[in-house]
Amino acid sequence: MSWLRSVASSEEVFDEDVDDISLQNKEWKYNMEKRTQDGFREGIEAGKEASLQVAFNRGYREGASGIIRIAQLKGIMSAIRCWCQVHVPGTPALSSVTDLLQRVERHEDELVETLRRAQQRPPPSLTEMVDDMEELSVGQKSQDIESRCTCSGKDGANEDCSGIVRSKGEDSEMHSYGSSSKIETLKELQKVCLDLVTELELPDELKLHIRQLTGC
Template sequence: MKKRVKDGYVDGAVAGEEDSLQAGFNQGFREGAAQTVAVGRLKGIASAVSCWCQIQYPERPIPASVCDLLQQIEQYENTILEGLQYALENPPPSVSSVSDSVEDLDLKQPDSGCCGEGCKETDCCKRGEKMDLDVPHQQQKPRTWSTDCSSSSSGTVNHLVQRCMDLVSELGLPQELLGHIEEVKNV
């Protein structure tokens, strides 16, 4: 009977670990794909425009505006990939590591004998709160790549989309291509 219980426990732990790993993979894949799909589509469209220029005008070099747009898209793509790599190398702290850090600070509960505003103690918790109120505090959000990237990424993607649309118009390409480029904004 003990062997069955032990085997059941081990099987349950293994199944739980596998489920947790799969859930983590699924979440990471969704987040990574969401950040890279728009730039991937835009890069594909810009590469197609570059190929079109080579086929239509083999005697002329590819216009500098096309090459410049492709370079900017690749730089942005590299920025996203570096951010994803950074997020993998520096995961957010776990609850246990945060609680260990708080325990290491050796914080003590304030004395229950504190009598509030009229307290005569110099190191009283209420006096400390009052002094803290006089000092201007600035709320600082913890800086993570995903929040930094998501706040500026839509602006960068929109800028690259606009440049691509301008390029398509400049080269006199079919107007239906503009619809495909516009779809990148909605990804």
Template sequence: RFLNLLVSMSWLKATSNGTDDVFEEIADELDISAKEWALNMKRRIRDGYVDGADAGEDAALEVGFKEGFQEGAAKTLAVGRLRGIVCAIGSWYQVEHRGLPFPASVTDLLQRVSKHEDSIVAEIMTAMEKRFPPSANDVAESLEDLEIAPLKNCPESDCCMDTDCPPHGHTLHSVGSDSDTRSSSCAHGTIFSQLVQSCRDIVAELGLPPGLLEHINELEDIELTSSSY
């Protein structure tokens, strides 16, 4: 009986040790699974931030493209039509007066119209860049490329950090303010009126049909409408 009791106790001990080993293996597997789950959640959160940032950037670009296209089309409509009329006059003259020198007035007006159109496009591009400034990452990368060192306290009393200078982030004049926009629109309107008058003079100079003047006069109304953008 004593021998049987020892055998039974040994079996129970072995069984209990085996159960502990099984529990330890299960606990280890659960711990590994928990760590993998935590890593996957962190990865998904990070990917979600990246996808959200990309989607936001794409949406901003789409809005900027639509606004830029509408504004550009409106502001260049009148000058684009004027350039088309001047080109048509030049083509008509070449067909009707072969062998004769091309009128200098037509060439000069075409150059002036093209220059004015280019200035409008450049102004629109500048305005769109101010409206949608570069992101902080782009600015940081640009500063790193330029190897700009951080600002330090200037030892000189008359340096840029003097109290007479405007505080950081403020300028002496407002860039892109409403007054600047109005003055720019006024300047463009004056130049365009001069170009339209030059086109009228060419129509009279070449003896073109008076009906063409109606189309030319319409351009000033289009220009007034586009100046509201």
């Protein structure tokens, strides 16, 4: 009978070993799945961060290219002003050329300042961009709720509210128009330059060179 008790005892030990192995396998499987998920998550985050960096680098290169083109236009305008000082001094054309040259210089200064700020400030992280988008969404919802609360009431109140909203929209539109009118693009400056070259009857080769600055 002693050997029967020994066999039964060994079976119990074997069952305990099986349970331990099964538990270890489950734990190992859980850890592997967690590591895989963490790896995917880290890979996605790294990919997004890399995409942001690529976009930042591309924007910086485009900005630097814009500075080169505006510098070339400034050189052309300086040469035209020198020509006007020799051939048509004291004329309105010289004043127009000088004014355009100053506008080109201001545009160049704005581009340089923009690139300088971009170089000092690191590109935004993915978390910062998500936070900004969430704040923008919350702000928009708050404005909508406030607008609905203000407009609720009598018919007269509704009419007054619509007038207020409309006036705000008109003010923002006027402000946007005023801001955009102050900021000149390279193409706008290029067009004015071409008009002056035509007015001064300068060679067509100069016009071609000016158009090549923006590929027009």
